[in-house]
Amino acid sequence: MEEQKKDKPYVYLDHAATSWPKPPAVIEAVKEAMERDSANPGRGSHAMAVRASRVLFDARKALAKLFAVKNPNDIAFALNTTMALNTAIKGFLKPGDHVIATAVEHNSVRRPLEYLKKLGIIEVTYVEPNAEGLLDAKEVENAFRANTRLAVVNHSSNLLGSIMPVGDIGTITRRRGAKLLVDAAQTAGLLEIDVEAMGIDMLAFPGHKGLLGPQGTGGLYIHPELDLEPLMHGGTGSQSESIEQPAVRPDRYEAGTQNTAGIAGLQAGVRHVLHETVQNIHTKEMTLAQQMMEGLLAVGGVRVLGPGLGKPRTGIVSFVLEGADPSEIGFILDQHYNIAVRTGFHCTPLAHGTAGTLDTGAIRASVGCFTTSEEVGAFVEAVNEIGRHYS
Numbered sequence: 001m002e003e004q005k006k007d008k009p010y011v012y013l014d015h016a017a018t019s020w021p022k023p024p025a026v027i028e029a030v031k032e033a034m035e036r037d038s039a040n041p042g043r044g045s046h047a048m049a050v051r052a053s054r055v056l057f058d059a060r061k062a063l064a065k066l067f068a069v070k071n072p073n074d075i076a077f078a079l080n081t082t083m084a085l086n087t088a089i090k091g092f093l094k095p096g097d098h099v100i101a102t103a104v105e106h107n108s109v110r111r112p113l114e115y116l117k118k119l120g121i122i123e124v125t126y127v128e129p130n131a132e133g134l135l136d137a138k139e140v141e142n143a144f145r146a147n148t149r150l151a152v153v154n155h156s157s158n159l160l161g162s163i164m165p166v167g168d169i170g171t172i173t174r175r176r177g178a179k180l181l182v183d184a185a186q187t188a189g190l191l192e193i194d195v196e197a198m199g200i201d202m203l204a205f206p207g208h209k210g211l212l213g214p215q216g217t218g219g220l221y222i223h224p225e226l227d228l229e230p231l232m233h234g235g236t237g238s239q240s241e242s243i244e245q246p247a248v249r250p251d252r253y254e255a256g257t258q259n260t261a262g263i264a265g266l267q268a269g270v271r272h273v274l275h276e277t278v279q280n281i282h283t284k285e286m287t288l289a290q291q292m293m294e295g296l297l298a299v300g301g302v303r304v305l306g307p308g309l310g311k312p313r314t315g316i317v318s319f320v321l322e323g324a325d326p327s328e329i330g331f332i333l334d335q336h337y338n339i340a341v342r343t344g345f346h347c348t349p350l351a352h353g354t355a356g357t358l359d360t361g362a363i364r365a366s367v368g369c370f371t372t373s374e375e376v377g378a379f380v381e382a383v384n385e386i387g388r389h390y391s
Helices: 024-036 047-067 081-092 107-118 137-142 166-176 260-276 278-297 326-337 349-355 373-390
Strands: 075-078 097-102 122-127 148-154 179-183 202-206 218-222 302-304 316-321 342-344 362-366
Touching: 024 047, 024 260, 047 075, 047 260, 075 081, 081 107, 081 148, 081 179, 081 202, 081 218, 097 107, 107 122, 107 148, 122 137, 137 166, 148 166, 166 179, 260 278, 278 302, 278 316, 278 373, 316 326, 316 373, 326 342, 326 362, 326 373
Parallel strands: 097 122, 097 148, 148 179, 179 202
Antiparallel strands: 075 218, 202 218, 302 316, 316 362, 342 362
């Protein structure tokens, strides 16, 4: 922050990448865990190791409440959503399987799928949403084959902010005997998620975005009737005499020492979300996104991506400015206005192909639960000033 312009407040609009600032309770929880509970969880019966294990279990309980998961042990911690998605995809799919995904998937879904496809293990069909990133669930059903075993859906596009009809897709996959994996990178803590009601068999989520926890945290919910091949094998603190990875959950999917301090912070973040309620957080972010869209649409030469004004979306607003390089606009916003956004291709070339920005990339502004209307106004005014120099 030493380079921050002294005449302008710092405006952080990159919450789709990671949330900032964190609630004070998150920071305090990490500090307390480092000071009091730094033993290895599940690796001993002494008091500090027991307290460390309790940190993990309490975090699982909070997450289970948030996602309506019946058994907290069906949630396995991971370093991030990418690790969780790889665990689900590589642990579930078998040779000859067909997978349905959407054409707005993040590379953390696309790359594992393409890797398995390249090895000749699976077949993949990407169903196309419309130009706004909105998908008709019937398109998923139309893509089914006799060997379709898994559908993978990005709950909300990290570029377009569009929201996928996960519940409708879950109804289809259950009726057709397939499983549903949901990438909740942009929706955990920001949209209501009920794994049973929505027919979700696996849910990959980050701890550091809408759940307000530290980076290096996240997890995967796995339906109790599913058994995945673990992504990692190693020490779990349980059944150490066996040469096989334990079958008991969550140990089966959590080889190695867990990030106790980070998970303590994640628990505090989830409790903040539960206190504020997901519905209230989403209403605020939707309101700010609409304010941002209204302002940007009034700027000459701006094209806003994703669902149109007034349509449901997450707090992500991406746009392009005619005649301008998105990276240059991002640099100007950072250096001259103290406004942080993300530019480029956002690890989702599929979504850029859908939006027609695969040649240029885009500018993405994303709000969070602590973003203010005044900050959105300052951003819109900055883009307006920049836009006048390009018109």
